[in-house]
Each structure stands twice: as C-alpha cells, then as structure tokens.
Amino acid sequence: MSLAERHQRLIEDLSLIPDRQERLTVIVDRSRKLPPFPAAERSAENRVAGCQSAVWLLGELHSDGTLTIRCDADSPMVKGLVHFLCEAYTGAAPVDIASTEPAFLDELGLLRDLSPTRRNGLTAVHARIRELARAMLKTA
Numbered sequence: 001m002s003l004a005e006r007h008q009r010l011i012e013d014l015s016l017i018p019d020r021q022e023r024l025t026v027i028v029d030r031s032r033k034l035p036p037f038p039a040a041e042r043s044a045e046n047r048v049a050g051c052q053s054a055v056w057l058l059g060e061l062h063s064d065g066t067l068t069i070r071c072d073a074d075s076p077m078v079k080g081l082v083h084f085l086c087e088a089y090t091g092a093a094p095v096d097i098a099s100t101e102p103a104f105l106d107e108l109g110l111l112r113d114l115s116p117t118r119r120n121g122l123t124a125v126h127a128r129i130r131e132l133a134r135a136m137l138k139t140a
Contacts, residue, residue, distance in 0.1 A: 001091075002092075002096070003089070003092045003096045003097070003100050004100075006088060006091070006092070007088060007100075007102075007103070007104040008104075010084075010087075010088055010104055010108075011104050011107050011108055014026065014027075014108055015108070020109050020110075020112075020113050021113070023108065023109075023110070024080075024110065024113060027080050027081065027083075027084045027110075028076060028077055028079075028080030028081070029080070030080065030083065030084070030087075031076070031079045031080040031082075031083035031084075032076065032080075034072070034079070034083060036072055037056055037058075037070075037072040041056060041058060041072070042054075042056050042072065043056075046058055048121075048124055048125055048128045049124065049128075050120065050121065050123070050124030050127075051073075051078070051121040051124050051125065052117050052121060053073055053074050053075040053078040053121065054073060054074040055071065055072070055073045055074075055078060055082055055121070055124075055125060056071065056072045056073070057069060057070070057071050057082075057086070057125065057128050057129065057132065058070045058071075059129075059132035059133070059135075059136060061094065061136045061139070065093050065094075066090075066091050066092060066093060067089070067090065067091075067092065067093070067094050067097060067132070067133060067136055068090050068091070069086040069089055069090050069129055069132065070086065071083055071085075071086045071125075077118075078118070078121065081110075081114075081118065081121075081122060081125075082122075082125050085102065085105075085122065085125055085126060085129065086129070088102065088104065089129055089133075094132075094133035094134070094136040094137045095133075095137060097129060097130065097132075097133035098130050098133040098134050098137065102122075102126050105122070
C-alpha cells in the first residue's frame with residue numbers, strides 16, 4: 001500500500017466518526033496500550049525539539065526498505081497525536097516519507113481542533129519524522 005493510499009484509508013476510517021472531538025478521543029485511545037519507552041530510549045538524542053511536552057521518536061530501517069517509526073510522550077493526548085502521525089508513515093519507504101506532507105491531518109480537521117501549541121508540536125514531530133527518513137536515505 002502506498003503512502004497516499006494509507007493516508008486515504010486513515011481519512012476514510014476516521015471520517016466515519018462525524019464528531020471531531022470523538023475522532024480525537026479515538027486517536028488518543030489507540031495509543032493507550034503502547035508501552036512507554038525504556039529510559040535508555042528517552043534520551044536527548046531521541047527527543048523532538050519544538051514540543052512543549054516531552055516527545056521521543058525512533059526510526060528503524062528494515063531490509064525491505066521500509067521504515068518503522070516508534071514514539072513516546074509524557075502526555076496521553078500528545079502521545080495519541082504523535083502515534084497517529086507515526087502510524088501514518090510507518091511501513092513506507094524513507095524517500096516517500098521525506099517527500100510527503102501530512103495533508104490528511106487537515107482533511108480530517110484535526111489541526112483545526114488543536115491549540116496552537118499542539119499544532120506547532122505536531123509540525124515539529126513531522127519535521128523530525130522527515131529528518132529520520134532523510135537520515136535513513138543517507139545510510140541505505
């Protein structure tokens with residue numbers, strides 16, 4: 001499945017929920033079962049600059065050329081939003097990740113419902129995801 005198809009599927013799945021606040025609740029709930037990062041992964045190197053909450057991202061390039069992105073955050077709401085963004089890009093090739101904007105967030109109306117601080121944080125997370133993808137391109 002291409003990155004565009006994955007983003008379209010996320011839009012279609014969440015658009016079934018008409019209430020925007022309920023959509024946000026579903027996104028946050030999806031991340032509640034994720035285990036927190038071990039202390040070693042909560043390092044300054046993995047921390048995303050530009051987020052008011054503490055957010056950590058890790059990327060792993062697989063032999064098939066796809067990237068898995070894992071995340072953790074110190075706030076349940078932020079963890080849910082960041083996990084949603086990671087989920088949208090995980091499994092894609094770094095070249096696709098590095099060149100694809102998160103337009104699906106606007107299409108779902110998620111950005112409109114967030115505070116400016118959270119919108120800025122998501123922008124920083126997306127920038128970090130792209131940075132991880134570009135770094136993987138250099139090592140591949």
